[in-house]
Amino acid sequence: MRMRDPPGTFLPRNASARLRFSPGAEGKMAAPMSEGPPALEPGAAPYGNFPNYSRFHPPEGRVSLLPGGLLQSLFPAVARPLLGLDVGCNSGELSVALYRHLLGLQESKGCLDQPVAGKDLNLLCCDIDPVLIERAQQCSPFPASISFANLDIMDSSAREPILRSYLGRFGRSTFDIGFCMSVTMWIHLNHGDSGLMEFLSFLSSLCKYLLIEPQPWKCYRAAARRLRKLGRNDFDHFRSLAINGDMVERITQILMKDCAMELVCCFGSTSWDRSLLLFKSNGSNHEGGESSEQEQ
Structure with missing residues (x-):
């Protein structure tokens, strides 16, 4: 992921909203046309946009902590397809692994299989790095269900049209579930305390549930x-x-005291000492929207 565009490395902010459509995927969001920035030096990723992130933090370390049938237990009465937002998706490996796990799909079976978990899911995955987004789109086995967009989530002028356009395709104003996996530190380091508060407030207002993996303070150092x-x-x-x-x-306190969310569950910690926490919004905008949609 992640936040502001460093000079000479990322596209201008106004370019993040210029998305192209993928061949054969109507309405599919993709990265802007760009040759991309040169490769960064090892460790020189001040926005968390490591080019080989999944090699040292494999997706299995997170998804193995999540119980099977999670979507069914969270949304037992919702018949429509669920919508998810993955912020800071990097090159998409974890996004795809989450999609497979939540729908009960086996990796060997590919994208033509029907979900066996009783739910359908559409994912919008975003990242600040256009090269990582380009790679994610090219490698995605689920182009009809997982969309990738180059986006600085902290740039309100860029995020509003992109998120509104995606949600509008489904007649929705909010997402059912959001994923924020090892992103909060990069928001915090690049935007300060107020930026972290703004980010968490924004996610809590946009997502009914939020699955979040905060980095510990030792990672900041x-x-x-x-x-x-x-x-x-x-x-x-x-x-x-x-x-x-x-x-x-600290993040749990912010989400509960300032963002009207409640902690549903801690699914444990990864082998690299990061906790996986699930929060639920108490906001009326989510409750009312879900209720009316279930009645349709």
Whole structure:
């Protein structure tokens, strides 16, 4: 993922809304046309856009923690297809793994199989890096159900038309479930305490459920060390962050006290010491929308 476009590396902000349509996938969102930035030095990914992220944090480490039939248990009475938003999808490996796991699809069977979990799911996956999005789209085995968009989620002028357009295709105003996997640190480092608060508030207003994997504080220090080792400037906000320490606790407090969400479950921790937390929105906009849609 992730946030602001570093000079000379990413596309201008106004380019993030210029999406092209994929051949054979009507309404499919894709990356903007671009030759892409040059490869970054190892460790030089100040927005979390590591080019080979899934090699050192494989998707199986997360999806294995999630119970089977999760969507059925969360949405037992919803007959329509569910909508999901994956923020900071990188090159899409985890997005595809989540899709397979939540629908009970076996990796060996491919994209023509019917979901066996009793639910259907459409995913919008976004990332700030156009090269990673291009790779994700080219490699996706589910082009009809998983859409990829190059987007800086913190740029409100870019995100509003893209999200509104996607939701409008389904006659919806919010997503059923959001995924925020190892993204919060990059928002926090590049946008400060207020940026993190804004980000969490935005997600909680847009998603009925939120599956989130916060990075622990030791990862903040490691990210700062990587930049210094490469002779680059430190993160603008790192030394002034007042929200620090136990980031699982701090983010849980923000979501519950400031964003009207409740903690549903902690599914445990990955082998690299990151907790997987599921929150539910108490907002009336989600409750009312779900109720009316179930009646249709």
